[in-house]
Amino acid sequence: xxxxxxxxxxxxxxxxxxxxxxxxxxxxxxxxxxxxxxxxxxxxxxxxxxxxxxxxxxxxxxxxxxxxxxxxxxxxxxxxxxxxxxxxxxxxxxxxxxxxxxxxxxxxxxxxxxxxxxxxxxxxxxxxxxxxxxxxxxxxxxxxxxxxxxxxxxxxxxxxxxxxxxxxxxxxxxxxxxxxxxxxxxxxxxxxxxxxxxxxxxxxxxxxxxxxxxxxxxxxxxxxxxxxxxxxxxxxxxxxxxxxxxxxxxxxxxxxxxxxxxxxxxxxxxxxxxxxxxxxxxxxxxxxxxxxxxxxxxxxxxxxxxxxxxxxxxxxxxxxxxxxxxxxxxxxxxxxxxxxxxxxxxxxxxxxxxxxxxxxxxxxxxxxxxxxxxxxxxxxxxxxxxxxxxxxxxxxxxxxxxxxxx
Amino acid sequence: xxxxxxxxxxxxxxxxxxxxxxxxxxxxxxxxxxxxxxxxxxxxxxxxxxxxxxxxxxxxxxxxxxxxxxxxxxx
Numbered sequence: 001x002x003x004x005x006x007x008x009x010x011x012x013x014x015x016x017x018x019x020x021x022x023x024x025x026x027x028x029x030x031x032x033x034x035x036x037x038x039x040x041x042x043x044x045x046x047x048x049x050x051x052x053x054x055x056x057x058x059x060x061x062x063x064x065x066x067x068x069x070x071x072x073x074x075x076x077x078x079x080x081x082x083x084x085x086x087x088x089x090x091x092x093x094x095x096x097x098x099x100x101x102x103x104x105x106x107x108x109x110x111x112x113x114x115x116x117x118x119x120x121x122x123x124x125x126x127x128x129x130x131x132x133x134x135x136x137x138x139x140x141x142x143x144x145x146x147x148x149x150x151x152x153x154x155x156x157x158x159x160x161x162x163x164x165x166x167x168x169x170x171x172x173x174x175x176x177x178x179x180x181x182x183x184x185x186x187x188x189x190x191x192x193x194x195x196x197x198x199x200x201x202x203x204x205x206x207x208x209x210x211x212x213x214x215x216x217x218x219x220x221x222x223x224x225x226x227x228x229x230x231x232x233x234x235x236x237x238x239x240x241x242x243x244x245x246x247x248x249x250x251x252x253x254x255x256x257x258x259x260x261x262x263x264x265x266x267x268x269x270x271x272x273x274x275x276x277x278x279x280x281x282x283x284x285x286x287x288x289x290x291x292x293x294x295x296x297x298x299x300x301x302x303x304x305x306x307x308x309x310x311x312x313x314x315x316x317x318x319x320x321x322x323x324x325x326x327x328x329x330x331x332x333x334x335x336x337x338x339x340x341x342x343x344x345x346x347x348x349x350x351x352x353x354x355x356x357x358x359x360x361x362x363x364x365x366x367x368x369x370x371x372x373x374x375x376x377x378x379x380x381x382x383x384x385x386x387x388x389x390x391x392x393x394x395x396x397x398x399x400x401x402x403x404x405x406x
Numbered sequence: 407x408x409x410x411x412x413x414x415x416x417x418x419x420x421x422x423x424x425x426x427x428x429x430x431x432x433x434x435x436x437x438x439x440x441x442x443x444x445x446x447x448x449x450x451x452x453x454x455x456x457x458x459x460x461x462x463x464x465x466x467x468x469x470x471x472x473x474x475x476x477x478x479x480x481x
């Protein structure tokens with residue numbers, strides 16, 4: 001019943017054959033728990049959280065609180081109220097970056113960042129922010145020691161992605177956290193690709209601000225995400241939006257406490273119901289088990305294509321140094337041509353192009369053409385990966401005729 | 407015959423803090439109830455935690471350092 005709409009546009013047969021390798025954009029399918037929780041909220045709660053005193057409103061508030069609580073558990077956060085809900089990682093990063101940095105401040109970031117970090121920083125640069133972008137290696141690695149020479153008197157923050165959405169490279173967040181803390185800098189981590197995929201502990205990694213999205217590895221629906229703000233930092237971060245919070249209603253000024261300072265307007269409660277269930281699913285499976293399973297898929301893919309003539313692979317050959325995101329190109333074929341052929345002939349859903357990260361592509365030498373990206377998820381299988389390897393092999397052998405026919 | 411119960415309410419800045427307190431009390435097995443903030447206390451539309459007066463000290467201690475309580479008031 002749940003897939004009724006999908007079946008109207010995609011036949012059962014096609015749905016069965018679908019190999020979904022675009023989990024870095026949005027994970028799919030979701031655990032059954034996510035759908036059940038959203039349905040349950042919708043059917044038997046439905047009310048606004050934190051707005052009225054009646055029991056359905058309180059119950060809606062509990063749904064939201066339980067999601068905060070599950071996320072706090074996943075990220076090693078002691079106080080769940082340090083987590084602010086947003087519609088995605090982009091909104092969270094905008095609060096962190098635009099709310100914190102002022103003209104005349106200096107910020108440090110890496111050349112592997114997604115535009116959700118780069119664009120807010122570039123916008124602020126126009127208004128007088130100084131920005132240092134630390135170059136990463138051709139595999140997307142950052143040497144933490146490269147940061148130190150860039151620290152200035154007015155340096156306020158280091159903003160870093162936990163793993164590249166292009167190469168999958170895992171960046172040395174804990175080492176950078178140590179450097180930032182030693183120099184009194186605020187450390188903001190973009191965990192869009194890693195939250196729910198690899199372990200994160202905000203205390204161990206010395207993370208001050210953690211931006212995450214709900215619809216990728218956390219198994220929530222689109223329209224959910226959040227920002228962890230370390231105790232005290234809410235005093236120096238201005239909200240991007242102000243408005244009704246259901247608290248301090250007698251005042252026309254924005255509340256200054258967590259999380260209300262940053263949560264104006266009615267939350268996406270149905271989405272957060274799903275996100276909470278997704279995170280509890282992760283906690284029940286164990287993040288280490290999820291990580292191990294995705295590493296097996298990545299290893300299988302890398303092994304299958306690395307010696308194939310005509311395939312250009314980017315990033316580390318060792319799956320332990322990357323998340324389950326792989327970028328590749330096929331010689332003499334454009335990424336969009338490859339993606340279309342994979343979709344139409346092999347039912348493989350992948351993403352071609354620049355993946356919203358032009359700087360990362362410049363770093364690995366794939367700008368402006370981009371790459372093909374496969375991003376595996378917990379619900380993919382080694383068999384699916386093997387089918388994709390075979391499909392790539394066939395594309396290489398028969399690519400001439402394919403290009404002519406299209 | 408039982409003595410008529412004396413109640414206190416704990417007031418918080420927001421529903422999120424009420425719900426965090428609720429969870430802490432639930433986990434500790436301390437009886438309590440969420441009720442709308444009584445009109446004579448505040449015109450805000452929020453909820454507060456109600457409990458019997460004998461639990462006041464215990465609740466103060468368990469919430470200390472975890473959730474900011476605006477005040478505890480006798481009903």
